[in-house]
Amino acid sequence: MAAWSNWSGSVNASPSAIERPRTEAELSSLVAKAAKVRVVGAGHSFVPLCETDGTLLSLADMEGDMELSADGKRLWAPAGWSLAKLTDAMWRKGLSLSNQGDVNPQALAGALATGTHGTGAGLGSLSTFATAFRLVGPDGSITTCSRSENPDLFEAQRLSLGLLGVASRIEIDVLPAFHLEEKLEAWPLDQLAERWDHLAAENRHVEFFVFPYAETAMVKMLNPAPSEGEMSEQGDMDDDMFRRVCELCRAAPFMTRMVQGSLIPKSLKRRRVGPAYRIFPSDRTVKFEEMEYELPRENGWPALREVIAWIRKKRLPVAFPFEFRLVAADDIWLSPFSGRLGASISMHQYHRMAWREIFAEAETIFRSHQGRPHWAKRHTLSHADVLELYPEAARFCAVRERVDPAAKFANAHLADLFDARPAARV
Numbered sequence: 001m002a003a004w005s006n007w008s009g010s011v012n013a014s015p016s017a018i019e020r021p022r023t024e025a026e027l028s029s030l031v032a033k034a035a036k037v038r039v040v041g042a043g044h045s046f047v048p049l050c051e052t053d054g055t056l057l058s059l060a061d062m063e064g065d066m067e068l069s070a071d072g073k074r075l076w077a078p079a080g081w082s083l084a085k086l087t088d089a090m091w092r093k094g095l096s097l098s099n100q101g102d103v104n105p106q107a108l109a110g111a112l113a114t115g116t117h118g119t120g121a122g123l124g125s126l127s128t129f130a131t132a133f134r135l136v137g138p139d140g141s142i143t144t145c146s147r148s149e150n151p152d153l154f155e156a157q158r159l160s161l162g163l164l165g166v167a168s169r170i171e172i173d174v175l176p177a178f179h180l181e182e183k184l185e186a187w188p189l190d191q192l193a194e195r196w197d198h199l200a201a202e203n204r205h206v207e208f209f210v211f212p213y214a215e216t217a218m219v220k221m222l223n224p225a226p227s228e229g230e231m232s233e234q235g236d237m238d239d240d241m242f243r244r245v246c247e248l249c250r251a252a253p254f255m256t257r258m259v260q261g262s263l264i265p266k267s268l269k270r271r272r273v274g275p276a277y278r279i280f281p282s283d284r285t286v287k288f289e290e291m292e293y294e295l296p297r298e299n300g301w302p303a304l305r306e307v308i309a310w311i312r313k314k315r316l317p318v319a320f321p322f323e324f325r326l327v328a329a330d331d332i333w334l335s336p337f338s339g340r341l342g343a344s345i346s347m348h349q350y351h352r353m354a355w356r357e358i359f360a361e362a363e364t365i366f367r368s369h370q371g372r373p374h375w376a377k378r379h380t381l382s383h384a385d386v387l388e389l390y391p392e393a394a395r396f397c398a399v400r401e402r403v404d405p406a407a408k409f410a411n412a413h414l415a416d417l418f419d420a421r422p423a424a425r426v
Contacts, residue, residue, distance in 0.1 A: 006043040015056035032140030041107025045376035079109035079167040087277035100280035114376040119207040119325035135165035156399040181225035186268035209321040211260035231274030246350040253317035287351040292374035293366035294336035300343025303369040320348035333392035336372035
């Protein structure tokens, strides 16, 4: 058996084989022959989405190129390309994605399948970009789905967790290439709370980071701007310095609350302009575990205040900052943003420090504020929770059972979430 682990090292698997097909025909053959199949991209999921004792597929080596529609608004791309590779290739053709998340190693298919998102009150998750898919089904057959062709399959596939087949190519919405101005500023947290709605309205993208024991937040604002030539490579965080801080907190947990007040300088004020695809993501080399909850926008600040107060009261050693973002509502069946404007709160912990019990308690706070979890981040949902939180989940499950009745594409984690156990129905 082969060995595989995710990026943070907390999810491990022993698949019977790890395959890297180069053509769609080879991919089709591998899927048809396998008893169980999961697909892996960069391994940035913190829950066992890719865990399997069957065949684990990587599509990173798949042949193919991009195909732009006649009107220049849509693009077919290989599903296994990383967002880094895709956006670089798009830029060279004069194109950009309308939004991206905090990092870009993820495969296009994985980012869409888990609802990965950036920030922007009027901008949806990456799943909303998809307009069509080419899917390899459990028998190796290939199906195309879109709003007009196999529409129920398309609606379920927009955020599918890989349960409906293996996407070989995906058509997405694109924009003409644009540059972004990035501004980083330090704001007192109370002042930021008062001004937040104005900042959200005034900026195409705005987010902030705040350590649980600090009163100052780092605010990041992005807006389209003319090019100013060569871009500064300075990011939003000095990873080498932050790694040393995390190691200090690991060795002496009581120091966590003592050091965080000075990690974001009150004088912070930086600016740079660059290509959108290079401004959106940041290098994140300090490994962590993550839980992220998506809440109704009006519940975002109350939830953040409550979870910070709880950490301070218990003096918990949480080494990483919270990340707070905004995301537009959508109509995707399994989307955490389905039917409501979203506030996204990401909670991280240094991967060498305790996180399970802390996350479990914090999750009760986020759930009490009507939160839905990011599917690729730590959560403890049950099948009953899925049906309660996602009004269209039953429709998704019906499509899943129709296209994959033997649950070839499910693993133990996903079987629990979506009742994907055909043997139990015999």
